[in-house]
Amino acid sequence: MDVKGETEWLPREEWVRTLPQVIVASCVVTLDSEGRLLLLRYGPRQPAGGSWWLPGGMLDHGEDPWTAARREMREETGVELPDKPRLLGTDHRADVLGTGPVIDYFFHGGTLAGSQRVRLSPEHDRHAFHHPTELHATPLAAHLSTLTALHTAARTGTTVYLCEGRPL
Numbered sequence: 658m659d660v661k662g663e664t665e666w667l668p669r670e671e672w673v674r675t676l677p678q679v680i681v682a683s684c685v686v687t688l689d690s691e692g693r694l695l696l697l698r699y700g701p702r703q704p705a706g707g708s709w710w711l712p713g714g715m716l717d718h719g720e721d722p723w724t725a726a727r728r729e730m731r732e733e734t735g736v737e738l739p740d741k742p743r744l745l746g747t748d749h750r751a752d753v754l755g756t757g758p759v760i761d762y763f764f765h766g767g768t769l770a771g772s773q774r775v776r777l778s779p780e781h782d783r784h785a786f787h788h789p790t791e792l793h794a795t796p797l798a799a800h801l802s803t804l805t806a807l808h809t810a811a812r813t814g815t816t817v818y819l820c821e822g823r824p825l
Contacts, residue, residue: 677757677758678757678758679757679758679759679760680715680753680756680757680758680759680760681715681716681722681725681759681760681761681762682713682714682715682716682725682759682760682761682762683713683714683716683722683723683725683726683729683761683762683763683764684710684711684712684713684714684726684729684761684762684763684764685711685712685713685726685729685730685738685763685764685765685766686711686745686763686764686765686766686807686808686810686811687711687712687730687736687765687766687767687768687769688766688767688768688769688786688811688812689768689769689771689786690768690769690770690771691786691788692788692808692812693786693787693788694711694786694787694788694789694804694807694808695711695712695734695766695769695775695784695785695786696709696710696711696784696785696786696787697709697710697711697712697733697734697777697781697783697784698781698782698783698784698785699780699781699782699798700779700780700781700782701782703780703781704754705798707796708796708797708798709785709787709792709795709796709797709798710797710798710799711763711804711807712729712730712733712734712766713725713726713729713730713733713761714729714733722762722764723742723762723764726738726742726762726764726766730766732778733777733778733780733781734775734776734777734778734784735774735775735776735777736766736769736773736775738764738766738767739767742764743764743765744762744763744764744765744816745763745764745765745807745810745811745816745817746763746806746807746810746816746817746818746819747760747761747762747763747818747819748760748761748763748803748819748820748821748822749819749820749821750821750822751821761819763807763810765810765811788808789801789804789805789808792804799822800821800822800823802822802823802824803819803822803823806819806823806824
């Protein structure tokens with residue numbers, strides 16, 4: 658502040674450097690004809706090896722969340738998503754494994770036809786369809802409450818806002 662008590666403003670470039678950095682990721686909630694969630698298991702050499710989660714990952718530089726969701730789904734399962742996005746929800750996590758804040762976008766991937774084949778990427782070693790009620794003893798990469806809320810949103814046509822994996 659100057660002697661008159663007025664606030665001195667930082668140039669925009671300096672001010673932007675003071676803002677928190679956030680990692681942004683996109684995941685896809687896909688169901689089968691019985692309403693079960695498509696989950697992928699991370700392979701043994703992956704950081705979350707042996708745990709299960711939705712197809713998805715972090716955005717590439719300049720990529721928007723929907724484009725990232727489509728890319729990740731294609732890379733991790735071989736499944737192409739439709740052109741029009743349906744946002745199911747977002748999750749804000751304050752600190753993930755010491756890397757800082759993460760904002761996750763969750764999109765509806767529709768229902769896979771029984772004849773549609775899942776082709777796994779080298780990052781994963783298995784896929785399966787599960788109802789959230791079957792997952793209490795399953796090692797997950799994040800909260801079961803997240804999957805339960807997203808499953809409900811996908812089945813009911815609603816959206817959900819999550820904080821630390823839990824609906825508010």
